[in-house]
Amino acid sequence: MDEVLNFIIAAYPDDTLKELIQIKLSLDKTGTVQVSVSNAGPPVHLDRIPRFEPSAPTESNLDGLWYFLAKNFVDHLEFRNLGMDGWQAVLERRLSAASFEPRKADSEGSIDEEIAQFEVRPGRHDDAAELVDLTYDTYGYSYTGPDFYHPSNLSHHLASGEIVSIVATADGVIVGNTSISYPPETPCCAYLGALMVKRSYRRSKAIELMISETVAPAIGNRP
Structure with a gap:
């Protein structure tokens, strides 16, 4: 997230009200976390991002380090073109030991008024x-x-x-x-x-x- 957000924010040419970032996080029952980052900044052209090679780093491909780090840390990373709604970066990672339970309904676990003091x-x-x-x-x-x-x-x-x-x-x-x-x-x-x-x-x-x-x-x- 740090690398992706740095890339998005650095790409903004100036400060306007339209340049907003929305971040949504979800966790499904399989333990996969999905983080989506939507923005109205400049278009993303993956073919223009230098391909960083860790075995032979150079000044020319150093600008692609952020993409290399982000892509290799998560299970899935993609940039989606939303047309007039801007762009969306989607990151997914499967948790190794996800542990969570759905919240109980409000009616469950209610306190009996005869018991409560x-x-x-x-x-x-x-x-x-x-x-x-x-x-x-x-x-x-x-x-x-x-x-x-x-x-x-x-x-x-x-x-x-x-x-x-x-x-x-x-x-x-x-x-x-x-x-x-x-x-x-x-x-x-x-x-x-x-x-x-x-x-x-x-x-x-x-x-x-x-x-x-x-x-x-x-x-x-x-x-």
């Missing part, structure tokens, strides 16, 4: 990292509160009281959260965030407990 408490500034993980687990990168993707920002807002969180924990691990934000520019308004619950706890009573705590009259000692 929850504690509901106010969120603390040192909960920020766990809350960021919970945000991703619940919403991916679609949650509307950007601070919930930056632990340092979230920690600051929790410490200052600009964000008040109610978290549900199970065995000391945060499994649910609901938050209220108090932006300093609108001191008379508060904004209730969407609920977050770890996948395996979505059939439990964690949501009910957090809602009950959220509507309490003295949440976070804020009016």
Whole structure:
């Protein structure tokens, strides 16, 4: 990948918005990794790439060293002409000891609400990292509160009281959260965030407990 990307980037004549690189990686059930690199840079002419000869290297064929290294490291390397969509470099390599299992469905491994023991408490500034993980687990990168993707920002807002969180924990691990934000520019308004619950706890009573705590009259000692 290093050699191929260096070749592609070095070939760009200038910086334009069209010159974008997209990288996709896939792993199939046979343990073969495929990496595709798509770009809108100049056309690739393999017949113009010098053929590097390791037994007799010369200044004239040294420019082909990258292709020699890339091609001999992977099981398959090719450049595909995508027409008006540019070019795509495809690299494939079979892993010697691939070990992976498909993820279980969300419904599998759910926590029985009769077994789970929850504690509901106010969120603390040192909960920020766990809350960021919970945000991703619940919403991916679609949650509307950007601070919930930056632990340092979230920690600051929790410490200052600009964000008040109610978290549900199970065995000391945060499994649910609901938050209220108090932006300093609108001191008379508060904004209730969407609920977050770890996948395996979505059939439990964690949501009910957090809602009950959220509507309490003295949440976070804020009016």
